Amino acid sequence: MQITFYGVRGSIPSPGPDTVRYGGNTTCIDVITDNGDRIILDGGTGIRQLGLDMMNSLPLQCSIFITxxxxxxxxxxxxxxxxxxxxNKVDFYGAFDPVYMKDLRTILAQQMEYCYFPIRENELKATLSYTSLKEGDTxxxxxxxxxxxxxxxxVLNFGYLIEADGKRFFFTGDNETPLNIYKPEDEEYDEYQELIIQRESHIIDFIRGVNCIVIDAQYxxxxYFANKVGWGHGYFESSINFAEKAEIPLVHITHHDPTRTDDQLDxxxxxxTRQGSIPTGMQVTPATEKVTIHL
Incomplete structure (x- = not known):
């Protein structure tokens, strides 16, 4: 399995000299199996360059999973x-929006309405399919x-576990470790805390021992604790701790804050490393555009 980063920034593209080493495009990961099956995770601005790279071999088929x-x-x-x-044939997968009652096709097509973009979704020439997923769908x-x-x-966010070639890879999309909304002295605190523990255990068991994880740690x-709690993103220590609980040896931190320079990230x-936050035996690095992982 081959995994290549095409976009590693969060929130908004941030091109320029201060982000050139790690990259300024928003989220996109290209996964290719040993048999040549192509799975694309998310369609941030990084997918533009990926698409250009893919045009060397036509016609093509790929599956795009939207977190x-x-x-x-x-x-x-x-x-x-x-x-x-x-x-070309492109299959899209992602969540149904239960708040606005929109399926994946409707959401993606709306950003190509004339008020946002000059070409509508129904004018695209490739053969497209859309599948709305539920949790646990394979x-x-x-x-x-x-x-x-x-x-x-x-918003509904799916992490995706990809299994191929005897290897297992997991991408979180955007994820924040849940915090208890009650205070310890509140009557509801213990019950809610138990729900958090059960949910975390379920996720950790689901990904335990994967060969590699790409995990959100924007802050x-x-x-995070100054004013980002509830914004939906992890911080470095929380994400590393999550990977440690799941016994994952290779960790790539992604969704770099758009205001963060490469030097600041370094x-x-x-x-x-100095404060001992990275466990022994675990390799933790910032995700970097156009860097490829071979599993």
Whole structure:
């Protein structure tokens, strides 16, 4: 299994000299099995370059799994060149929105209405399909299986477990470790805390021992507890601790804050190492555009 990062920033693209080393595009990960089956995770601005790279071999087929439909995870899709080419086949997977009662196709098509984009979804030339997923659904993509699990974000967000070639890879999308909404002295505190513990145990058991995890950690611990609680993203220590509980040896931190320079990101990782936040035997690195992991 080959995993390549095409977008690793969160919230909004942040191109420029201060982000050139790790990259300024928003979320997109390209996964290719040993049999050549292609799975794309999210369609942030990084998917534009991925699409250009894919045009060397036509016609093509790929499956795009959307963790959630916040703009930084779908805004590159109108610029994904394979969608405009007859003979290509693109299958989309993601969640139904239970708040606004919209399926995946409706949500993705709306960002291509004329008030936002000059070409409508129904004018695309590739053959497209859309599948709304529920938690626990497993999709077969050639030699790979992709299974969804619900994580914690202010919209329905699926993490995806990809299993192929005897390897297991997990991507969280955007995820915040749940915190108890009650105070310890509140009557409801213990019951709610038990629900949190049960849910965390379920997720950890689901991904325990995967070969590699790509996990959201947009904030430092200080930033998070100052004013980011409830925004739907992890901080470095919480994400590393989560991976440690799941006994995962290879951890790539992603969704880098758009205001964070590459130098600042380097400084954070040096500090994490100095303070002993990275467990022995675990490799933790920042996700980097155009870097490929071979599992």
């Amino acid at each position: 959630h439909t916040h703009w930084d995870h779908i805004q590159g899709l109108p610029f994904f060149t394979p969608l405009f080419v007859p003979g 999709i077969q993509v050639g030699s790979a299986t992709v299974t969804s699990i619900l994580l914690n974000h202010p 430092t611990k200080e930033e 400084a954070i990782f040096k500090q994490l």
